[in-house]
Amino acid sequence: MNFKALVIWAISTCGALSTQAQSKDSVLFTLDDTPYYSAEFKRIYNKNLDLIKDSSQRDINQYLDLYVLYKLKVAKAYELKLDENPTYISELNTNRNQLAERYLTDEKLTEELVVEAYQRSLKEVNASHILFLTKSFADPADTLKAYNKALNLRRDILAGASFEEMAKKHSEDPSAKENGGALGYFSVFKMVYPFETGAYNTPVGSVSMPIRSSFGYHLIKVHAVRDFRGERSIAHLMLQKAPADALEKNKEVEAQINKIASDLKNGADFEALVKRYSQDTQTAQKGGVLPRFTTAANNAKAFEDAVFALQKPGDISQPVETNTGWHLIKLLAMRPIPSFEEAKVSMENNVKRDSRSRVINKQLLQNIKARYTVVEDHKLKKQLFGLVDDSVYSNAWVAPKTAEKFQKPLIAIQGEQVYTAMDFLTYIQQNQSAYRAVQPLSKALDLMYEKFLNGKLEDYYVANLEREFPEFDYTVKEYREGLLLFDLMEKEIWNKVQTDTLGYTAFYEKNKQHYIQRPQLELAVYDFDDAKAAKRFAKAWKKSPELVSATPTAEGVYDADSPEVIEKKLPLKPGLYTHPENSKQLIVLKSVTPERIKELDEVRAQLIQEYQEDYEKNWVAALKQQKQIKINREALEAIKREMTSE
Numbered sequence: 001m002n003f004k005a006l007v008i009w010a011i012s013t014c015g016a017l018s019t020q021a022q023s024k025d026s027v028l029f030t031l032d033d034t035p036y037y038s039a040e041f042k043r044i045y046n047k048n049l050d051l052i053k054d055s056s057q058r059d060i061n062q063y064l065d066l067y068v069l070y071k072l073k074v075a076k077a078y079e080l081k082l083d084e085n086p087t088y089i090s091e092l093n094t095n096r097n098q099l100a101e102r103y104l105t106d107e108k109l110t111e112e113l114v115v116e117a118y119q120r121s122l123k124e125v126n127a128s129h130i131l132f133l134t135k136s137f138a139d140p141a142d143t144l145k146a147y148n149k150a151l152n153l154r155r156d157i158l159a160g161a162s163f164e165e166m167a168k169k170h171s172e173d174p175s176a177k178e179n180g181g182a183l184g185y186f187s188v189f190k191m192v193y194p195f196e197t198g199a200y201n202t203p204v205g206s207v208s209m210p211i212r213s214s215f216g217y218h219l220i221k222v223h224a225v226r227d228f229r230g231e232r233s234i235a236h237l238m239l240q241k242a243p244a245d246a247l248e249k250n251k252e253v254e255a256q257i258n259k260i261a262s263d264l265k266n267g268a269d270f271e272a273l274v275k276r277y278s279q280d281t282q283t284a285q286k287g288g289v290l291p292r293f294t295t296a297a298n299n300a301k302a303f304e305d306a307v308f309a310l311q312k313p314g315d316i317s318q319p320v321e322t323n324t325g326w327h328l329i330k331l332l333a334m335r336p337i338p339s340f341e342e343a344k345v346s347m348e349n350n351v352k353r354d355s356r357s358r359v360i361n362k363q364l365l366q367n368i369k370a371r372y373t374v375v376e377d378h379k380l381k382k383q384l385f386g387l388v389d390d391s392v393y394s395n396a397w398v399a400p401k402t403a404e405k406f407q408k409p410l411i412a413i414q415g416e417q418v419y420t421a422m423d424f425l426t427y428i429q430q431n432q433s434a435y436r437a438v439q440p441l442s443k444a445l446d447l448m449y450e451k452f453l454n455g456k457l458e459d460y461y462v463a464n465l466e467r468e469f470p471e472f473d474y475t476v477k478e479y480r481e482g483l484l485l486f487d488l489m490e491k492e493i494w495n496k497v498q499t500d501t502l503g504y505t506a507f508y509e510k511n512k513q514h515y516i517q518r519p520q521l522e523l524a525v526y527d528f529d530d531a532k533a534a535k536r537f538a539k540a541w542k543k544s545p546e547l548v549s550a551t552p553t554a555e556g557v558y559d560a561d562s563p564e565v566i567e568k569k570l571p572l573k574p575g576l577y578t579h580p581e582n583s584k585q586l587i588v589l590k591s592v593t594p595e596r597i598k599e600l601d602e603v604r605a606q607l608i609q610e611y612q613e614d615y616e617k618n619w620v621a622a623l624k625q626q627k628q629i630k631i632n633r634e635a636l637e638a639i640k641r642e643m644t645s646e
Contacts, residue, residue, distance in 0.1 A: 025037045025038055025039045026038045026632065026634075026635040026638070027632055027635065028040075028041050028064075028631070028632055028635045028636065028639070029064075029068060029629065029630060029631045029632060030628075030629075030630045031068075031071060031072060031075055031627045031628070031629060032627050032628055034075070036071060038635050038638070038639055041064065041067055041639065042639060042642070042643075043474070044067070045060070045063055045067075045643075060636070060639060060640055060643060061636075064631070064636065068629060068631075069620065069623075069624075070481075070485075072623050072624065072626075072627060072629075073485050073488055073489075073623070074481050074484060074485065075627065076488060076492075076623060076626075077481075077484040077485060077487065077488040078484070080488070080491070082484055082487045082488060082491070083480075083484060085487065088483055088484070088487055091483060092479065092480055092483055095476075095479045095483075096476050096479070099472065099475055099476060099479070100462055100465055100472075103462075103465055103469065103472065104364060104458075104462070105352075105360050105364060106360055106363045106364055106367065109359070109360055109363050110348065110351060110352075110360055113351045113356050113359065113360070114344060114347045114348050114351055115340075117188050117189070117347050117350065117351055117356075118188075118340050118343055118344075118347050120187065120188040120196070120200055121187055121188045121228060121343070121347075122227065122228050122337065123187070123200070123225055123226070123227060123228060124185040124186065124187045124225070124226050124227070124228055124229070124295050125185065125186060125187070125199045125200060125222060125224075125225050126183075126184060126185045126222070126223045126224040126225070126226075127183050127186075127199050127202075127220050127221060127222045127223060128163060128164065128167060128180065128181040128182045128183060128220070128221045128223065129167070129171070129173070129181050129183060129195075129218045129219060129220050129221070130150070130153065130163070130166060130167045130170060130171040130173075130176070130181050130218065130219040131171050131172050131173040131176070131215060131216055131217070131218055132146040132147075132149050132150050132170075132171075132172055132210075132216050132217045132218075133146070133172040133215060133216040134146045134215075134216040134217065135437060146216055146217050147210050147212075147217055149170075149217075150210035150217040150218075150219055151209075151210055153166055153170055153219065154207055154209070154210070154219050157207055157219070157221075158207065163180075163181070163207065163219075163221045164180035164181065164182075165180070167180045167181030168180050168181075172216070181221075184299070184301070185226070185295045186199075186295070187228060187295065189350050189354055192213045192214060192215070192355045193354060193355040193356045193358075193359070194211055194212060194213045194214075194355075195211060195213045195218055195220070197211075198211035198218065198220050199220050199222060202220055202221075202222045203222065204222050204223070204224060204225055205222070205223075206221070206222060207219055207220070207221045208220040208221075208222075214355070228295070228337060229294070229295055229308050230294070230334065230335055230336065230337050231292050231293065231294045231335035232292070232293045232294070232307055232308070232310075232331060232332075232333065232334055232335065233289075233292060233293070233331075233332040233333040233334075233335070234289075234290055234293050234307055234310075234329055234330060234331055234332055235270070235271075235274065235283070235287055235288035235289045235290065235329075235330045235332055236274075236278075236280065236283070236288045236290060236327045236328060236329045236330070237260065237270070237273060237274045237277060237278045237280075237288055237327065237328045238278050238279055238280040238288075238324070238325045238326065238327050239253050239256060239257050239277065239278075239279055239325050239326045240253070240279045240324065240325040241253060241323075241324065241325045241326070253325070253326060254319070254321075254326060256277075257319045257326040257328065258319060260273055260277060260328060261316075261318065261319050261328055264316055264328065270287075270288075270316060270328075270330050271287040271288070274287055274288040275287070279325070288330070289332070292335070293307055300322040300323065300324075302320050302321060302322055303320055303322050303327060303329070306318075306320040306327075306329055307329055307331070310329065310331035311331075312331065312334075313331050313332055313333055313334065314330070314331065315330070315331045316328060316329065316330045316331075317329040317330075364458075365454055365457070365458070368457050368458060368461045369457065371461070371468075372413055372414050372457065372460065372461075373413070373414055373415065374411065374412070374413055374453070374457070375411070375412045375415070376410065376411055376453075377408070377409065377410050377411075380408060380410055380421055381410060381424075381449065384410070384421055384424060384425060385442070385445045385449075387400060387425070388428060388441070388445060389441075390441060392428070392432040392435065392436075392441070392444065393436050395432055395433045395436075397428065397429060397432055398429060399422070399425040399426055399428065399429040400425065402422060405421070406420065406421045406422040406425060407420050407421070407422060408420060408421050410423070410424055411424075411453060411456065413456065413457065413460045414460070417456075417460050419456055423452075424449065424452055427448070427452045428445075428448055431448065431451075435447060435448060492619060493612060493615060493616050493619060494612070496615070497608060497611060497612040497615055498608065500611075500615075503611065503615070504607055504608055504611040505600065507607065507610070507611045507614065508600050508603075508607055511610075512597050513597070515597060515598045515602075515603045515606075515607070516595060516596075516597060516598070517593075517595065517596050517597070517598045517602075518559045518560050518561050518595055519559075519560040519572055519592055519593060519594055519595050520557050520558065520559055520560065520592070520593040521557070521558050521559075521560060521565055521570065521572070521589055521591075521592055521593075522555075522556070522557050522589070522590040522591045522592075522593075523554075523555060523556065523557075523558060523564070523565075523570075523587055523588065523589055523590065524552040524554075524555040524587070524588040524590060525552055525553050525554045525555065525585065525586075525587050525588075526550055526552050526553060526585065526586045526587075526588070527553045527584060527585050528584045528585070528586070529584070530584060531583040531584055533584075534578070534583060534584050534585070534586050537550055537586060538576055538578070538586055541576055541586075541588070542576065545588075552588075553585075557593075560572065568580070568587055570587065570589055572592050573589070573592065574589050574590060574591055574592060575588075575589055576588050576589075577589060
């Protein structure tokens with residue numbers, strides 16, 4: 001938290017609330033003619049009760065004094081028009097937008113998706129698929145065609161056809177020609193959400209109904225489900241294979257990896273052998289350490305199986321052959337599967353980044369549409385569609401010049417927010433490139449209009465969060481007034497004090513007796529093994545101090561009232577003294593600096609702080625004189641009775 005944010009938070013603990021007058025709420029006090037209500041005061045008092053360290057401020061009378069002063073400062077900030085400062089407006093908008101984010105999601109749905117994701121993360125699915133591609137904005141006829149193809153092929157597979165062979169023959173996933181649609185094991189967040197859901201919901205050995213994703217329709221066959229094998233930290237030593245036809249060379253590579261494995265069994269250091277022999281240039285000089293390893297579709301099966309066969313940190317595998325080479329794998333650490341509480345934050349972030357976010361956004365939009373009344377001019381919309389031609393596909397369409405007929409209302413939200421025909425035409429011109437892939441033009445226009453309407457509904461919702469959610473209103477108001485008070489104090493107090501050289505110099509002259517430097521003593525302390533040695537030193541020192549060569553235990557300059565001086569009971573006079581309670585310790589008092597008044601430069605930081613406090617006290621006193629403050633004693637007593645009874 002930066003300094004400004006910290007100050008604003010501290011200021012807001014005396015905070016501001018929604019000033020919406022409620023007919024049944026009593027006025028607690030007025031500043032001139034502006035009323036402030038009991039409910040506002042009670043809410044902020046209860047909210048901050050646990051934060052109040054000073055017991056006197058728990059007293060309602062004392063807290064009311066603070067609250068009235070807070071409101072006086074806010075009123076002053078508005079009088080000075082600090083709320084019109086562009087920097088203030090920008091900062092307030094930034095804070096409001098951050099606060100609004102939690103209202104742009106369905107918390108219940110998000111929680112359900114997080115729980116679902118965690119439960120899925122405990123399992124891994126081994127599946128294959130057959131893909132029938134469709135365009136993102138495909139015509140219903142084309143979508144139905146792909147769906148029926150998938151459905152007919154599923155019937156053939158259920159009747160006995162080989163899923164693998166059907167994938168090689170019919171799947172539009174290019175890799176299927178080689179792998180027969182096999183995806184290997186995968187877990188949560190590894191596939192797009194609809195596909196993942198289809199895979200997790202299909203029983204082992206079964207073939208799913210056609211599953212629609214952003215790519216098209218999938219048939220998914222689930223081969224197996226197993227418990228998640230966790231994460232592991234590993235290192236490896238790799239020798240690269242020669243081309244497949246270089247049989248003799250590959251025999252040499254195999255012989256070398258076996259020799260290295262034998263050396264490891266006989267006690268050779270793994271990291272040293274990695275640095276000497278490994279041909280993985282990315283990891284060799286780091287002891288072969290790889291990123292955290294977990295199940296993934298692109299892992300070599302032999303390598304993955306070898307990793308998870310290792311039982312404890314320090315274990316090293318037998319040589320493992322993959323397409324790229326031979327490996328020796330060392331297990332460094334086993335990462336336990338986190339609990340739900342441990343994984344929750346990470347899961348929630350992944351849910352919001354994942355394709356699941358579309359589910360959340362869709363639910364939010366449905367909630368917004370159910371909340372507001374929308375009136376549309378469908379006849380005008382049809383006329384606007386007729387103005388758009390195929391030039392949108394080359395990003396060349398230009399909206400008509402402003403005319404009266406294009407200023408007609410097209411959409412009205414809640415009877416108060418109106419968007420015109422020109423607003424929609426401008427949207428088309430600015431966003432036409434995003435719809436190049438949508439055919440025919442009528443469908444592209446339908447999507448543009450839907451996107452335009454949905455965007456305006458969301459804008460209206462965000463703009464009216466204060467009316468919809470009282471807690472949001474309270475919090476934004478706290479930020480608004482907190483920012484204002486920071487700017488007010490900076491303008492009226494802090495900046496003025498820092499530059500008021502004459503003011504704080506006069507304050508110094510008036511109060512210089514408060515900046516006393518007590519007498520200072522320059523000491524050297526000597527500790528000896530016994531009292532006799534101390535006496536010998538004292539005798540030698542008295543004869544010729546400059547010839548004494550003993551090393552002091554401690555030395556320095558100390559204030560006369562410091563513990564180091566007081567416990568030695570030293571007089572304020574240079575000389576050699578024996579500690580009053582320790583005959584083995586001698587103290588040489590080298591010099592005494594008399595008591596004095598410190599110079600201004602020596603106390604500048606303390607002085608400015610004290611001057612600021614005095615300046616602010618006078619400023620507050622003047623502020624209280626600028627408005628008439630009237631406390632409703634009856635309302636105040638009612639609050640006290642209510643607080644006492646709770």
